Amino acid sequence: MPDSDLEDTEALYIGLMSGTSMDGIDAVLVDFAQPSPKLLGHHYRPWPESVQHTLRQLSLPGDNEIEQMGLADIAVANHFAESVDQLLRQTGIPAHRIQAIGSHGQTIRHRPQATSPFTLQIGDPNSLAEKTGITVVGDFRRRDMAAGGEGAPLATGFHAAYLASDSEFRVILNLGGIANITLLPTDATSKVIGFDTGPANTLMDSWINHSQQRSFDAQGDWAASGEEQEEILRCLLAEDYFKRPPPKSTGPELFNLDWLAQRLPTYDSYRPEDIQASLCALSSRTIVQAINRYAPDCDRVICCGGGTMNLTLMDQLQQGLNATVETTARYGIAPDQIEAMAFAWLAKQTLHKQPGNLPSVTGARHAVILGAIYQA
Ligand SMILES: Nc1ncnc2c1ncn2[C@@H]1O[C@H](COP(=O)(O)OP(=O)(O)O)[C@@H](O)[C@H]1O
Numbered sequence: 001m002p003d004s005d006l007e008d009t010e011a012l013y014i015g016l017m018s019g020t021s022m023d024g025i026d027a028v029l030v031d032f033a034q035p036s037p038k039l040l041g042h043h044y045r046p047w048p049e050s051v052q053h054t055l056r057q058l059s060l061p062g063d064n065e066i067e068q069m070g071l072a073d074i075a076v077a078n079h080f081a082e083s084v085d086q087l088l089r090q091t092g093i094p095a096h097r098i099q100a101i102g103s104h105g106q107t108i109r110h111r112p113q114a115t116s117p118f119t120l121q122i123g124d125p126n127s128l129a130e131k132t133g134i135t136v137v138g139d140f141r142r143r144d145m146a147a148g149g150e151g152a153p154l155a156t157g158f159h160a161a162y163l164a165s166d167s168e169f170r171v172i173l174n175l176g177g178i179a180n181i182t183l184l185p186t187d188a189t190s191k192v193i194g195f196d197t198g199p200a201n202t203l204m205d206s207w208i209n210h211s212q213q214r215s216f217d218a219q220g221d222w223a224a225s226g227e228e229q230e231e232i233l234r235c236l237l238a239e240d241y242f243k244r245p246p247p248k249s250t251g252p253e254l255f256n257l258d259w260l261a262q263r264l265p266t267y268d269s270y271r272p273e274d275i276q277a278s279l280c281a282l283s284s285r286t287i288v289q290a291i292n293r294y295a296p297d298c299d300r301v302i303c304c305g306g307g308t309m310n311l312t313l314m315d316q317l318q319q320g321l322n323a324t325v326e327t328t329a330r331y332g333i334a335p336d337q338i339e340a341m342a343f344a345w346l347a348k349q350t351l352h353k354q355p356g357n358l359p360s361v362t363g364a365r366h367a368v369i370l371g372a373i374y375q376a
Pocket residue numbers: 018019020021022023024175176177178201202205215216217218219220304305306307309310311336339
């Protein structure tokens with residue numbers, strides 16, 4: 001589509017995000033016509049248990065992967081299409097008014113450290129374009145990786161565009177399955193950096209699931225009921241990933257229960273709630289360490305993602321950081337919607353032939369137009 005076709009029209013975009021927590025799909029409808037993006041609607045669709053189970057299986061090496069992935073690719077796309085349908089119904093906006101859907105896809109493998117680095121998101125964009133009748137931009141991460149980057153984090157460009165301030169040094173902290181930070185110094189000429197600090201919720205989710213068959217620790221109450229154990233923390237903090245300098249990104253491929261068992265072979269000898277408390281402390285300490293090391297002078301840490309509901313984690317962050325800790329809600333963006341909004345923005349960038357990655361963040365050799373376009 002030539003650029004001129006995009007002018008004088010509305011700037012309505014849909015963002016679709018399902019992160020490493022694999023909890024569900026966040027779909028947002030955003031109007032980018034004004035200087036600040038305006039959120040017109042949000043729809044959350046939890047993954048059915050069976051799909052979630054398949055996705056978790058696909059995240060680790062296993063049997064018959066190609067067949068399983070092929071089936072899941074279409075199943076996930078169908079759920080994405082349902083989410084879009086619900087979102088449009090809810091907002092009363094017809095499909096033909098939407099410029100594009102920015103679809104992150106579901107990551108089932110992210111291996112930036114492999115001999116031939118690769119990353120893989122599923123949720124067939126062809127099916128999504130066909131079912132919704134809307135142009136889809138998908139497969140954002142691989143182009144950054146092809147340009148030598150980590151392929152992540154990608155929401156940083158959106159943070160820099162809309163949440164930076166020239167009067168205070170802000171850090172955006174996303175507490176998803178994994179925690180990632182975006183450092184936004186006041187001086188626009190200094191480079192924005194951002195990286196995954198390590199786990200936010202993924203280990204706590206896995207542990208409570210393993211121990212109590214619950215999918216997450218509501219409000220962090222179970223973690224609060226235990227006592228963090230320094231011995232556990234010492235074993236877990238020895239992980240090399242925490243010491244590596246950025247750019248870096250990670251996922252549940254590394255931080256999972258096998259990792260816990262390898263790092264802490266004696267885990268059976270602790271009270272389960274003490275392990276949960278220690279996993280919560282692991283998340284908060286590694287986040288605090290990363291911020292104190294790379295942004296010691298920051299004024300404000302603005303949090304988003306489902307982990308903002310974990311009050312135990314939020315308390316520990318507040319205690320460990322020398323900055324004001326708050327959520328994006330204060331800036332008119334619900335904490336659980338910002339990632340999806342970033343992918344709506346990335347779709348807009350791509351349609352306008354603008355780059356979406358920040359090389360200072362991902363480590364790519366240059367800024368690139370991300371993703372592939374699947375026409376309506
Ligand atoms: N009420 C809650 N209390 C504590 N944690 C919560 C709550 N609601 C959601 N979460 C956490 O947030 C996670 C989902 O966060 P999200 O930002 O969607 O992550 P991702 O982008 O990785 O999918 C859940 O897996 C859970 O750990």
